[in-house]
Amino acid sequence: MPNVLREDLRLPLCALRAGAVDRNIARFQRFTESSGVLLCPHAKTTMAPALFGRQLAAGCWGLTFATCAQLEVARRHGVPRVFYANQLLGAADVGYVCGELRRDPGFDFYCLVDSVSGVRLLAQRVAQADPGRPVNVLIEGGLAGGRCGVRDVGTAIEVAQAVRAADPQLALAGVEGFEGLAQYRDAGRREADVRAFLGFLARIAEAVDDRGLFGPGEVLLSAGGSAFYDLVIEELSAVRLGRPHRVVLRSGCYLTQDHGIYAGLLGDIHRRTGSAEPDLEPALEVWAQVLSVPEPGLVILSAGRRDFGQEAGNPVALAHVRRGTAEPRPLREAGWTMAAASDQHAHMTAPPGHGVAVGDLVALGPSHPCTTFDKWREIHLVDDDYNVIGTAATCF
Amino acid sequence: MPNVLREDLRLPLCALRAGAVDRNIARFQRFTESSGVLLCPHAKTTMAPALFGRQLAAGCWGLTFATCAQLEVARRHGVPRVFYANQLLGAADVGYVCGELRRDPGFDFYCLVDSVSGVRLLAQRVAQADPGRPVNVLIEGGLAGGRCGVRDVGTAIEVAQAVRAADPQLALAGVEGFEGLAQYRDAGRREADVRAFLGFLARIAEAVDDRGLFGPGEVLLSAGGSAFYDLVIEELSAVRLGRPHRVVLRSGCYLTQDHGIYAGLLGDIHRRTGSAEPDLEPALEVWAQVLSVPEPGLVILSAGRRDFGQEAGNPVALAHVRRGTAEPRPLREAGWTMAAASDQHAHMTAPPGHGVAVGDLVALGPSHPCTTFDKWREIHLVDDDYNVIGTAATCF
Numbered sequence A, B: 001m002p003n004v005l006r007e008d009l010r011l012p013l014c015a016l017r018a019g020a021v022d023r024n025i026a027r028f029q030r031f032t033e034s035s036g037v038l039l040c041p042h043a044k045t046t047m048a049p050a051l052f053g054r055q056l057a058a059g060c061w062g063l064t065f066a067t068c069a070q071l072e073v074a075r076r077h078g079v080p081r082v083f084y085a086n087q088l089l090g091a092a093d094v095g096y097v098c099g100e101l102r103r104d105p106g107f108d109f110y111c112l113v114d115s116v117s118g119v120r121l122l123a124q125r126v127a128q129a130d131p132g133r134p135v136n137v138l139i140e141g142g143l144a145g146g147r148c149g150v151r152d153v154g155t156a157i158e159v160a161q162a163v164r165a166a167d168p169q170l171a172l173a174g175v176e177g178f179e180g181l182a183q184y185r186d187a188g189r190r191e192a193d194v195r196a197f198l199g200f201l202a203r204i205a206e207a208v209d210d211r212g213l214f215g216p217g218e219v220l221l222s223a224g225g226s227a228f229y230d231l232v233i234e235e236l237s238a239v240r241l242g243r244p245h246r247v248v249l250r251s252g253c254y255l256t257q258d259h260g261i262y263a264g265l266l267g268d269i270h271r272r273t274g275s276a277e278p279d280l281e282p283a284l285e286v287w288a289q290v291l292s293v294p295e296p297g298l299v300i301l302s303a304g305r306r307d308f309g310q311e312a313g314n315p316v317a318l319a320h321v322r323r324g325t326a327e328p329r330p331l332r333e334a335g336w337t338m339a340a341a342s343d344q345h346a347h348m349t350a351p352p353g354h355g356v357a358v359g360d361l362v363a364l365g366p367s368h369p370c371t372t373f374d375k376w377r378e379i380h381l382v383d384d385d386y387n388v389i390g391t392a393a394t395c396f
Helices: A018-035 A049-057 A068-076 A091-103 A116-129 A153-165 A179-184 A187-210 A229-237 A261-273 B018-035 B049-057 B068-076 B091-103 B116-129 B153-165 B179-184 B187-210 B229-237 B261-273
Strands: A013-017 A063-065 A081-087 A108-113 A135-141 A170-177 A219-223 A245-249 A284-295 A298-301 A316-321 A328-330 A337-341 A346-349 A361-365 A378-382 A388-393 B013-017 B063-065 B081-087 B108-113 B135-141 B170-177 B219-223 B245-249 B284-295 B298-301 B316-321 B328-330 B337-341 B346-349 B361-365 B378-382 B388-393
Touching (some): A049 A063, A049 A388, A068 A091, A091 A116, A108 A170, A116 A135, A135 A187, A170 A187, A229 A261, A298 A361, B013 B018, B018 B229, B063 B068, B091 B108, B091 B135, B108 B170, B116 B135, B135 B153, B135 B187, B153 B170, B153 B187, B179 B187, B187 B229, B219 B229
Parallel strands (some): A135 A170, B013 B378, B063 B081, B081 B108, B108 B135, B135 B170, B219 B245
Antiparallel strands (some): A284 A298, A378 A388, B284 B361, B298 B346, B316 B361, B337 B346, B378 B388
16 A cells, blocks of 8 residues: 555645544534534535545535536536535526436525525526526525625515515525634624624524515525534524524535644634534645755745645644654644745744754645645545555545 | 637636737747747646647747646656756655656656755665666755755755766756745845846856866756746856856746736836837636625625635736626726635625626636636636637646
8 A cells, every 4th residue: 555654655745534534524423413403514625526425425414515617526426415505697507507407306406695686697597597496595694894695684585585586496495694704803703793693694584484485395594614613503593483494504624624723713612612522633634745954944845835725824734754764753843834835835944953854754734624625636545654545536 | 619708608717818828928939039048938837738738839948847746747748858846856756757767768857956965865766766867957056045955055066066976867967046036025135136146056057067067968057937037048148157058947927927926027027128028918817707796895706716826916807797798898997906715706895886797707817827727627718709719628
């Protein structure tokens, strides 16, 4: 079996600790089931069909995607239920979705609407493409200053009425929002902001329910990135409508966790809930070679911004393997930092006596898995000794 | 023929204006020929074999790459001469290169060394892999506080002596440096810093030449990103050695230019040289749909940080196409800015009366092409009317 630490593979490379991934998937599935919510993980994180398969096998309700190109990958790999957490508007995009709905009666699809004009455009394009059944939509509520989504209940009602008027092209299945944007706000305000936003989604749902504007079936209330899912579960489960509803949680980063932003946010969740659940382990690593130690305390690695994301903070140095030893030595507490990154190099500052030489290996732990996954076409699945036990292709 | 403006394709998409690309390739090739230097463009910019083919057909000397995975793509597509602008150290990576050298007598390969220990490791691995002929190396000189590369002439001589001691595994072909890191320095110091660095490379070459440590054939002196190639041509062409030398320029971004950092740097080049040559046009665009106008002055587009690079500045809004008209209206001077980007969305602030509605299209012009190319597996080649006349696959 090829081994990362023995340099059997091209460098740099992206490794996923398979044991940690399997434990994360099982634990998060159990956590959502015991919380009484449906799990529909955002699969744009990995775009790796082999990992979709593990999530579906563990029992998740469906998978979430954000673009039509992503959706097409999912459908090619047989994903039966898709939450399209975005507005669906493009002519070619609507055409593709309607074709899939017509072709496969088992395909269950949901997308978002947030404006009367968007509803009318979607309905018109659905009518042209003729899927043979309604397209399910949820009203998106948005944070002020944030992204898509209605900003007030009055607009939400107008949008719901537009959906009703677009019957039988569209059917209103629920209400959705993405509270995760609040993670960029001041730490002291975050929890209150998220609760207020979830309360806004609840008020939309109640107003639409009062007016009888939801379509047939259970109402879906959906939110949940990976920063505040405890609050989503608490607030949206507490909503009372005139008919049954289900909470759909879309968190995606639990699969790999991370060594940065989501590590900290998981700590916040544990503190808020007073529980150690869910217990998630960081699983994603980028391995690079020491190319040069051109100045004391400056170590140049063979991985750069084309190999890891930086927008949620630079990766941290995890481990050092002296060439030929295959013995990782932890670096987390060793005082290394990434001073800069070029396209293909990381510029690391290391403390005196760092003991690292040209040809050694260093593992980096990224913050925010999404923008590291999308740098790779192949992710190596490794066991605890860094033997490569499989490879997951990504389809970005 | 599918047309971008008529929404015949999935959105978002990446478009390359084919006419501008062809003109850029021809003009830059002419510019380097008339300057008397060899062009070996850094092809990691695009990683699109169809574009490699256009550059080679125009007459470039070779192509430059930075990782062994990139090199393998080049070799699969028949690129005969590769400048590997990086240290080559990994066991699997050295094995691959040596296998190619053995398999194909027409394969001409050059890589970098910057330390005695790196030279010894490379030589040992070359000896094991037995390519049947020496691996050509150039000594890399580096900027203080920068990336790889020796920091003083004394070390360069030691490295050159180590290469000589590694005969017949290695042959010393020249001296290399990347002056482009100086673009991040204070504007007032840049030109002087770059000239000083190029002078340092020249001193290395002279010292190595004086000691008779270069291998057989013409000496290669190579530098050149896309920020200061005028200075590279001037300074390195003026070097006088005891034997003939050629200057190898590795600029890669000329192929697409950009709408940000390199647009500004090209202006600097024109000012320094007092010439309008080379005349390059921005060719790379990301087209997205208006998904939502949730607040006055806030426009949410369907492309985000997974669709364009941001590390050299956010993309600018280039054009607006009202849905159904296929008529682009320029936005460059219209006061739009990108306030933020999520993975799959751009958050644009637009002035009052922006006249943009849900379902319209907006074109974005990235800064730094490299980190936009690597977001896409397919780049659409378009004519001046945005008809899709071809598709270039990327192989990142």
